[in-house]
Amino acid sequence: MTTESLGVGDVVKSGSPMIRPTNLTSSRVVASTIPDEGAMGERILDVRDFSVDYGWGESAVRAVDGVDVHLDRSMVLGIAGESGSGKSTLVYAITRLLRAPGVITSGVARFNLGSSDDGERVIDLVTASERELRSLRWSSISIVLQSALSALNPVVRVGAQFEQVLRAHRRDMSKVQRRARAAELLGLVDLDEDRLDRYPHELSGGQRQRIMIALALALDPQLVIMDEPTTALDVVTQREIISELFELRSRFGFAMIFITHDLSLLTELADEIVVMYAGALVERATARELYEAPRHPYTLGLLDSFPPMHGERTELTGIPGSPPDLAHLPTGCSFHPRCPFAMARCAIETPPLIEIEGTRRSVACWLQVGDAGVSVPVELSRVSTSNASPAERVTEVSS
Amino acid sequence: MTTSVQLAARHLTRHFSVRTPGRLFNAKRVVRAVDDISLDLVAGDVVAVVGESGSGKSVLARMLARIVTPTSGDLVLQGTPIAIKSKRTLDYASQVQLVLQDPFASMNPVHRMSHNLLRPLLIHGASKSDAPAMAEAALRRVSLEPPSRFLESYPHELSGGQLQRVSIARALCIQPKVLLADEPISMLDVSVRLGVLNLLRGLCDNERLAILYITHDIASARYIADSVIVMYAGQVVEQSRGTSLVDEPTHPYTQLLIASVPDPSDPTRDTPPTGERAQAAIADQGCRFSPRCPHVMDRCRVEEPPAFIVGEDHSSKCWLYADHETAVEVALPTRRKEGETATT
Numbered sequence: 001m002t003t004e005s006l007g008v009g010d011v012v013k014s015g016s017p018m019i020r021p022t023n024l025t026s027s028r029v030v031a032s033t034i035p036d037e038g039a040m041g042e043r044i045l046d047v048r049d050f051s052v053d054y055g056w057g058e059s060a061v062r063a064v065d066g067v068d069v070h071l072d073r074s075m076v077l078g079i080a081g082e083s084g085s086g087k088s089t090l091v092y093a094i095t096r097l098l099r100a101p102g103v104i105t106s107g108v109a110r111f112n113l114g115s116s117d118d119g120e121r122v123i124d125l126v127t128a129s130e131r132e133l134r135s136l137r138w139s140s141i142s143i144v145l146q147s148a149l150s151a152l153n154p155v156v157r158v159g160a161q162f163e164q165v166l167r168a169h170r171r172d173m174s175k176v177q178r179r180a181r182a183a184e185l186l187g188l189v190d191l192d193e194d195r196l197d198r199y200p201h202e203l204s205g206g207q208r209q210r211i212m213i214a215l216a217l218a219l220d221p222q223l224v225i226m227d228e229p230t231t232a233l234d235v236v237t238q239r240e241i242i243s244e245l246f247e248l249r250s251r252f253g254f255a256m257i258f259i260t261h262d263l264s265l266l267t268e269l270a271d272e273i274v275v276m277y278a279g280a281l282v283e284r285a286t287a288r289e290l291y292e293a294p295r296h297p298y299t300l301g302l303l304d305s306f307p308p309m310h311g312e313r314t315e316l317t318g319i320p321g322s323p324p325d326l327a328h329l330p331t332g333c334s335f336h337p338r339c340p341f342a343m344a345r346c347a348i349e350t351p352p353l354i355e356i357e358g359t360r361r362s363v364a365c366w367l368q369v370g371d372a373g374v375s376v377p378v379e380l381s382r383v384s385t386s387n388a389s390p391a392e393r394v395t396e397v398s399s
Numbered sequence: 400m401t402t403s404v405q406l407a408a409r410h411l412t413r414h415f416s417v418r419t420p421g422r423l424f425n426a427k428r429v430v431r432a433v434d435d436i437s438l439d440l441v442a443g444d445v446v447a448v449v450g451e452s453g454s455g456k457s458v459l460a461r462m463l464a465r466i467v468t469p470t471s472g473d474l475v476l477q478g479t480p481i482a483i484k485s486k487r488t489l490d491y492a493s494q495v496q497l498v499l500q501d502p503f504a505s506m507n508p509v510h511r512m513s514h515n516l517l518r519p520l521l522i523h524g525a526s527k528s529d530a531p532a533m534a535e536a537a538l539r540r541v542s543l544e545p546p547s548r549f550l551e552s553y554p555h556e557l558s559g560g561q562l563q564r565v566s567i568a569r570a571l572c573i574q575p576k577v578l579l580a581d582e583p584i585s586m587l588d589v590s591v592r593l594g595v596l597n598l599l600r601g602l603c604d605n606e607r608l609a610i611l612y613i614t615h616d617i618a619s620a621r622y623i624a625d626s627v628i629v630m631y632a633g634q635v636v637e638q639s640r641g642t643s644l645v646d647e648p649t650h651p652y653t654q655l656l657i658a659s660v661p662d663p664s665d666p667t668r669d670t671p672p673t674g675e676r677a678q679a680a681i682a683d684q685g686c687r688f689s690p691r692c693p694h695v696m697d698r699c700r701v702e703e704p705p706a707f708i709v710g711e712d713h714s715s716k717c718w719l720y721a722d723h724e725t726a727v728e729v730a731l732p733t734r735r736k737e738g739e740t741a742t743t
Contacts, residue, residue, distance in 0.1 A: 082590055233452075262661065265661040287663075302590060305589050307596075307621060307622030308618065308664065309645065309657065313622065316622070
């Protein structure tokens with residue numbers, strides 16, 4: 001970890017409106033105690049007003065629009081959304097893995113490296129130098145990608161891929177130690193040591209994904225990002241991998257960002273869930289609250305899109321229409337053309353993401369906002385009445 | 400109304416021989432991708448086949464579409480036996496159509512939808528003057544309005560859900576009696592999946608189409624199907640008329656499958672035991688599920704179980720039910736049989 005820049009009191013907010021991920025040599029390094037933004041404490045990641053565009057100028061398409069997310073140590077944040085909602089773009093941008101034409105156009109992503117004698121060490125990932133990022137990646141933040149076959153090098157044996165990571169980050173380890181560590185890591189994900197001598201194509205999809213997870217944990221990171229780690233796997237393998245993952249988390253205490261389109265999976269495993277639609281956050285709540293009382297019509301529609309495993313077979317409607325084209329977003333709330341609750345206002349004004357009073361949850365929907373701009377909690381009823389008209393499904397909560 | 404079986408399959412089997420790596424003289428090994436499967440596709444009925452990747456469900460669909468030639472078995476299309484080893488005829492294709500998983504890959508990207516839709520019509524004998532109207536009618540059947548707009552567009556201009564509807568329309572425009580849908584929703588966005596499922600259910604109810612719905616998602620099978628078949632390693636391990644298989648699973652594999660589905664409605668549920676590791680989990684001898692089965696007995700490792708009747712129109716290929724009557728015909732019985740209730 002580079003330490004020469006620590007203690008520079010400069011609060012980092014980049015001056016230029018456009019920070020190209022590929023051109024960072026001139027960016028200022030931000031690693032300081034950041035006194036005026038408050039100590040992060042248990043918070044490990046704090047992302048504010050984060051926007052990402054694809055392309056420049058006239059043709060730019062906004063893929064992530066002013067997103068705020070944060071994550072506490074050892075917690076699991078779930079990001080749910082459909083393809084094109086910007087969920088993967090968001091984490092690639094935060095970890096600065098985003099390639100051109102992706103551009104971070106605004107925001108800070110403060111990452112807490114933990115406390116030391118001179119206070120907290122906080123780094124802004126958006127302005128961090130390539131060198132700092134390199135030391136951070138894998139050792140503090142690691143990522144598991146959706147397609148393990150394309151993430152693993154197909155012409156290199158699995159053992160050598162562990163070897164590369166350990167050699168790059170742990171200079172003090174001997175060859176024998178590295179091999180032992182690789183075998184130990186495979187043991188964590190219930191694979192035999194002999195897999196180290198295999199090539200990726202000789203392994204099944206589930207085994208490859210396990211290797212990706214073992215690789216991600218190789219350097220004991222504080223934050224592990226999972227980008228649809230189980231989407232390509234069948235449900236039994238998915239269940240095995242998820243339960244292993246959570247066993248490992250309770251052992252090592254890393255925080256996790258879990259990205260998936262499968263909201264029913266997320267409600268089982270995440271502590272907090274944010275739902276993205278067309279690049280923006282539409283709802284944030286704890287997993288149980290989100291499942292039991294979704295407040296945004298899109299969340300409600302998503303939850304109703306999974307046929308239940310119990311009870312009467314009733315016809316479900318899902319969400320009419322199709323996800324919007326980011327280059328031609330509807331005016332106002334981007335969900336309004338598909339929304340069964342849409343009002344005149346929705347087509348004109350974009351609802352802000354506001355916190356519902358007295359709760360820790362936020363939602364971006366005009367239904368939840370009174371005339372004075374004060375949030376009026378409105379509950380949307382779930383599956384049982386999915387054939388009811390929109391008006392019947394809204395009940396004001398008398399609090 | 401009498402049940403009209405559109406397509407009947409009996410003892411369909413497909414073995415692939417693969418070379419064992421590292422052995423001298425190319426030692427061959429046989430993979431039993433589909434082993435002795437019988438089923439009836441009936442007009443106005445959705446049969447769902449559920450299985451994990453590698454269970455042989457897609458090979459089954461391709462055999463029914465006659466793209467893959469079965470190693471053995473019989474196919475009967477509307478009462479007429481089919482010579483399975485001969486080449487697929489145009490007539491067969493006009494009755495049995497296949498819809499594939501990836502709508503982006505199954506459309507020619509350099510042609511407009513009109514080309515993609517008119518081609519099957521012209522091949523199957525529609526006149527050039529009638530074909531455009533038939534293509535429009537097919538698009539209306541899958542709720543793509545206005546059809547003219549979709550005929551003019553290229554695949555990249557449509558969303559996944561719309562494209563999948565077009566591929567269903569393409570399969571339907573020649574008025575087949577049987578539609579084979581191989582994982583039609585797994586590539587689609589969550590919010591549009593139900594739309595496609597409801598469309599398939601509607602086609603089945605309103606137009607008396609016989610549909611085979613292949614999926615790995617047992618919840619969607621429960622939602623749409625009239626009968627459900629669970630496949631493991633090329634064999635049917637459990638099948639039921641209605642969804643009793645999902646509500647009261649009897650085979651240990653089905654139980655595992657159902658326990659693995661995320662179910663947020665039950666927050667107290669423990670993570671289910673997942674059995675042994677999936678690696679090399681298919682036994683060559685005895686019950687194929689035995690290496691992973693939590694209830695495995697000595698007998699399971701030696702003898703392959705037959706299908707036992709465990710409930711009304713519900714059979715399970717497991718020795719746990721050895722005291723039950725064996726199912727005579729493996730295909731779903733059209734006549735209801737007296738069966739005992741399952742005991743576990």
